[in-house]
Amino acid sequence: MALHDWLLFLHVLSAFALVGAEVLFTFLIFWLWRTDLPADIARISGISKIGSVLVGIGAVGTLILGVILAFEADSYAIWDVWIIAAVILWFAFAELGRRVGQAYDAAGARARTLVSEGRTEPSPELGATFRSSNALTLHLTSLAIVVLFLLDMIFKPWA
Amino acid sequence: MGVTLLALTRPTEWDFPLFLHVLGAMVLVGGLLTAVAMQAFAWRRHDPADVAAFSRGAFWALLTVALPGWVLMRIGGEWIRSKEGYSGDNDPSWLGIGYLTADAGFLVLLVTILLAGLGVRQLRRSGSGTSVLVRVATPLATILLIVYLVAVWAMTTKPD
Numbered sequence: 001m002a003l004h005d006w007l008l009f010l011h012v013l014s015a016f017a018l019v020g021a022e023v024l025f026t027f028l029i030f031w032l033w034r035t036d037l038p039a040d041i042a043r044i045s046g047i048s049k050i051g052s053v054l055v056g057i058g059a060v061g062t063l064i065l066g067v068i069l070a071f072e073a074d075s076y077a078i079w080d081v082w083i084i085a086a087v088i089l090w091f092a093f094a095e096l097g098r099r100v101g102q103a104y105d106a107a108g109a110r111a112r113t114l115v116s117e118g119r120t121e122p123s124p125e126l127g128a129t130f131r132s133s134n135a136l137t138l139h140l141t142s143l144a145i146v147v148l149f150l151l152d153m154i155f156k157p158w159a
Numbered sequence: 160m161g162v163t164l165l166a167l168t169r170p171t172e173w174d175f176p177l178f179l180h181v182l183g184a185m186v187l188v189g190g191l192l193t194a195v196a197m198q199a200f201a202w203r204r205h206d207p208a209d210v211a212a213f214s215r216g217a218f219w220a221l222l223t224v225a226l227p228g229w230v231l232m233r234i235g236g237e238w239i240r241s242k243e244g245y246s247g248d249n250d251p252s253w254l255g256i257g258y259l260t261a262d263a264g265f266l267v268l269l270v271t272i273l274l275a276g277l278g279v280r281q282l283r284r285s286g287s288g289t290s291v292l293v294r295v296a297t298p299l300a301t302i303l304l305i306v307y308l309v310a311v312w313a314m315t316t317k318p319d
Binding site: 001005006008009012013015016019020021022023024027028031039040043046047050054147150151154155 | 171174177178181182184185186188189190192193196197200208209212213216219220223224308311312315316318
């Protein structure tokens with residue numbers, strides 16, 4: 001297998017890790033949407049950590065390997081519009097991901113505190129934190145950026 | 160380089176089916192990833208409430224995420240194939256790998272969903288912290304995830 005094929009495979013694999021993590025986060029948000037129980041929210045902190053690791057690996061892998069591919073392939077240039085668009089989308093995604101992480105980590109930390117204090121009864125305040133419309137909007141926006149990423153990679157506008 | 164040239168010379172009417180195909184594959188892998196993570200946590204925990212919750216989560220991830228992802232991936236893939244004009248006689252090996260992993264994987268996916276669902280019911284009825292069915296579903300989902308990552312390699316590098 002040629003170097004280009006390896007780079008492309010690892011680039012796509014990184015994209016799968018990134019989107020897989022986004023799918024995982026989305027599933028967890030909707031799965032726990034109606035719960036006010038601290039134990040339910042605290043329980044998933046380990047799984048969300050797996051998602052955080054994957055999204056980190058995926059984001060860094062797609063960017064670095066994507067840039068290397070842009071220089072390595074004769075048919076692409078780093079200043080192609082669709083590649084510049086992808087880099088801008090990457091930075092927007094990174095910032096949104098940071099904010100989404102902060103919002104849901106706060107809910108997770110609060111849930112773990114309640115469980116450690118033995119307060120296992122439903123907590124409407126915790127539920128409200130988890131169902132924050134701001135956090136959900138940020139997450140849905142990050143999902144929209146992922147879809148835009150994919151559209152940009154496949155349609156390659158102005159290539 | 161072949162893939163790069165293919166990407167550049169690919170007719171634009173393939174773009175939308177390819178988008179659906181890749182999006183479906185990513186959702187499928189994401190659903191499997193979620194299910195495997197949940198099943199791994201269910202495997203490691205001893206508290207029946209934790210085991211039941213993670214097993215239930217794994218089942219719903221397979222049913223509501225991985226299965227629709229497979230359908231979208233398969234529809235998109237068939238749509239592209241119809242546009243590429245492969246007849247079945249001259250199909251390249253990467254297409255064969257794609258079909259094999261998609262169709263054989265679908266049967267395994269259905270069995271995994273069934274076992275995971277029955278396992279969740281078994282856990283609910285018995286109230287215990289273990290279910291043989293859930294435990295069997297875990298390696299199946301893991302194998303599926305690995306198989307679909309091999310398919311990603313075949314679809315990306317397109318070996319002859």
